Amino acid sequence: MSTAPSAPGQPIASTRPAAVSATGVGKVFASRKGADVTALEAVDLTIAPGEFVSLIGPSGCGKSTLLRLIADLDSPTSGSIEVFGKTARQARIDQAYGIAFQQAGLLPWRTVRSNIELPLELHKVGKADRAARSSELLALVGLSDFADKYPDQLSGGMQQRVAIARSLAESPGLLLMDEPFGALDEMTRERMQTELVRICAETGAAVVFVTHSIPEAVFLSNRVVVMSPRPGRIRDVIAVDLGRAEGRGEGLREADSFFEAVVAVRESLHGEPAGAPAARGVDQR
């Protein structure tokens, strides 16, 4: 299958443990009426430290479920998930990852700064260290002038930037993002993508990014994982080689290599051309 370790674009194993390593992961939601729903089936995925991987697929393909399993917000019914060589649960307890959802999810009664400081505060980081870290992050997301504003005084894009800053507060090696730009308008969205690429380059964190948007996935990622629904499984892993962050400016969105990758993901998503018979054969097995 295309999900095997030999898939194109699979990073060469290093001495460091993988950021995420999912083996044979399945998730079945038991419903009361007895009709169980298989959200995920036989998912194998390895993500290297510092790598940016997008999960893309139609609604109900289990991409958000996979993210939630990695975050230990749910537990798999079969298979195992490791994050930096630890169980997902231990990784959560050790704060190995930061997370951002589609809703920014800021606490309305806290200022921008103290929202960013929330995880630090909860983990008993000293006041001075907190202030230093939040100033750093505010600068990173370009919101230094808004430190003392409240979330309801910010635009949607700004709120999402605060949420990203918050997810980076404890310098995690892994960032989990569930359609963080899904509610933003197209212009803001593209600007946020450019910023995210820069932020990831600066922090060196691995990212698992759930999205509906093909151009978004292609623009951001080192690899795009294409998923299919009912039951959710990985259909294809497409390596996107658009160069490192420094080179990924706005011009890239109009480059040929960008379009080629978009086409490749598109075709995989719709399950058509480019070796379609073989792919179908795999699917039906």
Next chain:
Amino acid sequence: MTRTGSPLGRRVLLGALGVVVLAAVWELYKALGPATGVVLGDLTVLPRTSDLAMPHVWDMVARLFRPVRSSGDDEMMWQAVLQASFFSLGVAAVGWLVGVVVGMLLAIVMQRFRTAESALLPWIVLSQTVPLIAIAPLVKRWGSQIEIGSFSWENWMSVALIASYLAFFPVSIGALRGLESPDVNHVELMRTYSVGWWATLVRLRLPASVPYLLPALRLAAANAVIGTVVAEVSIGLRGGIGRMIVEYAAAAGGDPAKPWAPIFGAVVVGLLAAGVVALIGLALTRYRRGETPA
């Protein structure tokens, strides 16, 4: 506070206007209404307009500035009423405080344990159907049996306890809704921070419950005042507004304006209680940002 956005002066003026309108309606009905009242069948729908049933507004006000007993050289009526009002307010405040603490604790326990919610909530609702008059003598009797060292149960404590019995109800219901109000998003975020129930309560659930809690505190204050006044009557506690209302009502025949004085006092107590809760609301403005969507 933020709802009207009108300046304080304007709102005070409107409040005063309401009182003036009320007085005008009173006098208008008294002047124009039938002396025997409006009777439908056997039912008196509107009161008689005699001076005995409806004294003039100015008579009632003037009565405040005469001695308590028309003859003697007692203290002024308004002084006596004010004194009784503050006594009742103090008892009500104790009852309110106890009620708020108990209500919050119940809400927290119910939020923490699902089974506790199913077990407690019906009883909490049921508790409010028990008439005050029925429990007042019981509370007094039980209280009189408590004596620990130099501490002995006093009647005012029974009154405060009954006030708290009425006050805890809205708090426990409001706080429970408030504690359960945070989005799944926020709760899961706390989970990703792998912090426990206590930190989630302090950092997320309690702050999120403030918009639900404030109306509950206001209701609790009103309930505490009503509970105090009624319990003073049924327990027979002297010194408060409740007892005063009953005593002065007996004098209505010869001095029709007299019973109204403690009623005004009760209104003042209610206003003060509501004012204190409004101040609490002001102090918690930060936690009420969600109330007015930006």
